[in-house]
Amino acid sequence: MDNRETGKVAIFVDYENLFYSMHNKYRAQPDPMDFISIAREYGQIMTARAYGDFEKNPYIKNEVPKLRAASFEVVHTRTEVVGGKEKSYTDFKIVEDLFVFKEENRDVAIIILATGDGHFSNIVARLKIRDGRRVIVVGVKGSISRELQMAAGKDDVIEITGISYEVDLEDLKRFIAAQEERYRYLTFIRTAQAYLEKTGLPTEYRDFCFKKIVIAMNRLIDDGYLEQVRIMRNDVPLNIIKVSGGKDLQIYG
Template identity: 25%
Template sequence: MSKPLAVDLSARAGAPKPKAVAFVDYEHWLFSLQNQYHMKPDPFRWANNLKDNYELNDIRFYGDFSQEAMSRELTRIRQVSNQVIETKNSSENYRKDFTDFIMLDAIYQTAIFSKDIDVFILFTGDGHFNSVTSFLKNNLQKSVLVYGVKNSFSNTLKAASSSWFEIPADNDIFLNCYQLILQYIAYIDSKSNGFRPTFWNAVHSVAEYNQLDENLVNASLSQLIEQGYISEKIETIRFQKQLKVLIVDWEKAIRDNLWDPNT
């Protein structure tokens, strides 16, 4: 669970919002989220949530945008900020640390030359940022809010910060899994071969195809059944064998924005 925000990090009613600057390691955000949860970053939503509490006029995105997956994200990023800092290392011995070094230099320079900043917001899970986080908080008395992707977020960095949040939130993880389950069942239904998946068939298939934890898929499918989006029905198949198969209430799923038939 994320550490609660300290009282001095958010704007009190009637008080001016604290001035903040954000530094985002987009490679961490994109690849950690994609590899672990098969989800995409939503920088627009993230930035808007921050702007509810902070005067946030400076958001800087760092990464090697020469990579195809990173390049495809530029349109989404530029909805939020035009400050996109290319960190491609031309050395044959490429190291991801190069992005960290460039970010660290920018954070220290901002701390030195922009005295009016109240809050430093970092999006990274890397322990390389422990020292700068401690420096900002303990030496300069700045508040440091750190975001990181769940299961790719240094515990020592969390401890060094004033406050931290993990992405994705549990609700977002379940929502994503709901959609993957519905996508799988829709695909099976489209085959029109009379086959319908059972509970465990769906769990195994969705988990294996998307490289997700079976316990997460199990819990998500159970919730879809409890909430009435999916029901289980006994059907007789070949050789009079009976199976309990999954039936989706597609109208309910569409109405509640869990499923888009056009996707």
């Protein structure tokens, strides 16, 4: 269900959290324009801030030009050594700024909080229940805390991966035609898996990309290029796929 609305929007980005989550999960880096694009779908952006220790943290220091190019106000937060361990104060600064912002900008009804940190679940719940704001949580898929998702509500959680993969339908057609020349029977799932192997994508991307391949193969069925047929093989029913009609494509091999 699409509950998007138009109005005034503010976006607060816990950039350190997103940077490390995306790197660890997908070996990718955040694109600040992705957050701007998401925010635009909800209305006019009044405030866009990105938080992190951009001065001392060597991994995110070089991200500042990208953030500024995307019109973000870069907010430097501090990191201190407490009890022999580094302690980031990014979450404290974001919470502090959220409290000030919601009091000074009562006409901004939608707040986008980009993070996966469960420490923000209380402020999200407060903004929604006590202040009547709509809070959209944007986080890295597989790295958003359960508490934060519950506070926002399932319709107001957006998962991102930082990876982009689109199936080349013509390449997929050639691959399937070649597989049909090579094997007597093709099944839907095994063909999708074989095409995924051909791509040579890293393991951490495979679930995401496999779903894209399945969608593309279903499209080929809907378009009439592929057809699904049930046959009997050794007295056992088997669902196979086959190329419909003539093959005017150059096939692999």
